[in-house]
Amino acid sequence: MLEKAALILESFSPSGGPYRLSELSERTGLPKPTVHRLAADLIGLGWLERVGPQYRLGAKLFELGSLVPHRLDLRETALPFLQDLFEATRETVHLGVRDGLDVVYLERIHGHEALRLPSRIGGSLPLSCTGVGKALLAFSGAELTEELLARPLPSLTPHSITDPARLRTALEKIQVSGLAYEEQEAAPGVSCIAAPVFAGGAAVAALSVAVPRSRFSPAHLAPAVRTAALGLSRVLRAAA
Numbered sequence: 001m002l003e004k005a006a007l008i009l010e011s012f013s014p015s016g017g018p019y020r021l022s023e024l025s026e027r028t029g030l031p032k033p034t035v036h037r038l039a040a041d042l043i044g045l046g047w048l049e050r051v052g053p054q055y056r057l058g059a060k061l062f063e064l065g066s067l068v069p070h071r072l073d074l075r076e077t078a079l080p081f082l083q084d085l086f087e088a089t090r091e092t093v094h095l096g097v098r099d100g101l102d103v104v105y106l107e108r109i110h111g112h113e114a115l116r117l118p119s120r121i122g123g124s125l126p127l128s129c130t131g132v133g134k135a136l137l138a139f140s141g142a143e144l145t146e147e148l149l150a151r152p153l154p155s156l157t158p159h160s161i162t163d164p165a166r167l168r169t170a171l172e173k174i175q176v177s178g179l180a181y182e183e184q185e186a187a188p189g190v191s192c193i194a195a196p197v198f199a200g201g202a203a204v205a206a207l208s209v210a211v212p213r214s215r216f217s218p219a220h221l222a223p224a225v226r227t228a229a230l231g232l233s234r235v236l237r238a239a240a
Helices: 002-010 021-028 032-045 059-065 069-089 131-138 142-149 164-177 218-239
Strands: 048-051 054-057 092-099 102-109 124-126 180-183 190-198 203-212
Touching (some): 002 021, 002 032, 069 203, 069 218, 131 142, 131 180, 131 190, 131 203, 190 218
Antiparallel strands (some): 092 203, 102 124, 180 190, 190 203
16 A cells, blocks of 8 residues: 555656546556545645645645755755855756756755746756756766666757767766756756765765856856855865
């Protein structure tokens, strides 16, 4: 039953729904009566909500996710640096960590006119398609790089890197400069610059600034991103 309930919850990724009962049955491969019964239990727990004939994820899940100790501590420690980075650039700022071959976003700060981006707090994207992801990948060890390069590389836009040799070259450049660049690889018309955050030998997180391509200025953004990443790394090392 627990595995079946998990199937229902995980079927909402990445959009979060809402879905009708028939859609949940189709997405999970479970019979409608089973989905109906389990959905009622999940609603009772606050993990699902029902609006008319449709189901969506419940607020209780967000509360539980925000209590994950390591990520909660990291997010709270990083917030002042993310706020400083936003104030310095007035552009969309991200904080992300690695989860397998994906980057999971712990925080996103933006102004009143937010960019149309696929990133969302708690959501995930492929490492190879984002600035944050490439910054993490470049400093997470050769074994992870080889594992990722041995698979077909995902594509979010026509500009996403799908050639293993090209991605390997990009990662080598990131290791030298300490900065990762992403040009319309996650969203059309958007460029990004990111830097890894360290608490030891490997990157534990990365932060970035995403801007419309028309006003992308690495010379202006790079010092601010690098300063924020170094400052957060210093605090994390001291805490460790």
